[in-house]
Amino acid sequence: MKTYRLALIGFGNVGQGLAQILRDRGPELGERYGATFQIVAVCDFLQGSLYNPVGLDPAVLLAAVENDGHLRNIEAPQQGWDAEETISGSKADIIVEMSYTNLETGEPATSHVRWALQAGKHVATTNKGPIALHYAELADMARQNKVEIEAEGTVMSGTPAIHLGRDQLAGAGIKRIQGILNGTTNYILTQMEGGASYADALREAQVQGYAEADPTGDVEGIDAAGKVVILANLLMGESLTMADVKRTGITGITLEDVGAARAAGERWKLIGTIERKNGQIQASVQPVRLPLSHPLASVSGATNAITYATDLLGDVTLVGPGAGRIETGYAVVSDLLAIHRAKKQ
């Protein structure tokens, strides 16, 4: 049994989801995979920071958030460290980066990842920014420091789209990736299939907590474009940037469009595509009318899906959740297990 010490940068929804999984399933994971994951540090901008080299009980962390709304009442040898101090000062083997970021600068998450790799620590991140904007640099830095960088949670939350593509399918020759990579827009389109107007469907998505107050990132396809860049760079060895993705959102889709597709036995989906054509890579996010027989056509609601078109296996499709606190927490577990597989013995 190998023990890995974790420093969690960010303790919002995803961090708490991860803590819950380690609290409830830590022993079972240990038994199944031969690895124990022990939280030694938590650093959250709002909730406070703790470091205890002998370990922090996830149950205690979760109870403090629930009862006090923050972590500052928990006793620990070291309190109040910022992210940089936590990353460089804690004796953690793995930095779990779950703070916040954007798809323009990638900060502050990218700095966190850089500090971690430079300090010779493995990284698991659920933040799209660093991976979509700076993956080549970070992967290189990881190689030089002989550590791993993992990012399962950046695409389809805990549905293991990246590990499936990288560990299982890359050897079969991935020539095209197509996916429903954003749950909010798929939820809206599904509601419109049921007869709701775009405005009503968006409002319902906001009520359900799928869409934010400003839905631009989702409905204009920016979130999906970030995932397209990540998939192209991680799985197809490309060096795309956000600007390389031809992008159209769903705001122009009307009930008439939905009806016309239905009459033709088709369905609108917001599809992210990466494809090699004549030696060139083409990447896009756009609404596409799919025949009902297409494996992505029946993916409804907030569910996500991805189809890998491969040379040796033809099409392989993975369908699963695209968001959620526990689901994204599990993406981190998936990354921790990948680091363990890469490093064992």
Add this chain to the structure above:
Amino acid sequence: MKTYRLALIGFGNVGQGLAQILRDRGPELGERYGATFQIVAVCDFLQGSLYNPVGLDPAVLLAAVENDGHLRNIEAPQQGWDAEETISGSKADIIVEMSYTNLETGEPATSHVRWALQAGKHVATTNKGPIALHYAELADMARQNKVEIEAEGTVMSGTPAIHLGRDQLAGAGIKRIQGILNGTTNYILTQMEGGASYADALREAQVQGYAEADPTGDVEGIDAAGKVVILANLLMGESLTMADVKRTGITGITLEDVGAARAAGERWKLIGTIERKNGQIQASVQPVRLPLSHPLASVSGATNAITYATDLLGDVTLVGPGAGRIETGYAVVSDLLAIHRAKKQ
């Protein structure tokens, strides 16, 4: 770069598919995954047996089969060994078991696997017999000899259903598995959806090469039941036998049944299910009427699919090919890479 020496037991369709992949993609696999797979022995009941400790060129093996119909004209230091001599006498690290077997005794494949494990050699097998009938014993033998036993090709050919379930999803708590695990019956049911009678659809499946002259194993659900046993034992820690699977085939499904389902917005599928209920495991293969919104309902033709219902991620579905020479050859590649991951460094 680590080199693994392979002895291939069986050089029919799957063995030739594997040789083709190693011939065409060996260098690329090496670069991507840091492992070289070198064939040193081939033993086939019909085509002859060869052993060359410095390696056998897959291109030469394939050309011999194509030109001569057998391997006996290829020069090699050792010729004519039987399976037992090849397994124990060759300096192979991995025995790739692709001979033949049945779901009653599991022989001769099971003996091949036992000899390999006892000789301290890893095993990758595409034969359902040993895994469905003797997995507990063989897994124990592998542990004692500190080697790996892999069997991706026994379910959904090269679609990585087993590795996805074991390496990525088992930690999320698999509580139910449901799948379309037999391509022949799914092809027949899809033809019947299109208006063909059962008899016509079966005949077309035989013409297309999906169904054998005696289709019993497919249409009575025996093949799918073997896969149900494999999934239960490999992924859910059970010790089921074939007799534990409640089994009904598709021979009783009529065009009237298909029409009645369609009128209700449903579709007949032959579904393998493993489920824990009240602490008890229930396993079955039977025709089920699925609503069209079900992720397995839209899986058509000879394609296979599997849905893992998990505690942490909800439903995760994988769709891909269920048979084929290259596809099953790739299942072996997937197993070789899993052995490499388990053993590297």
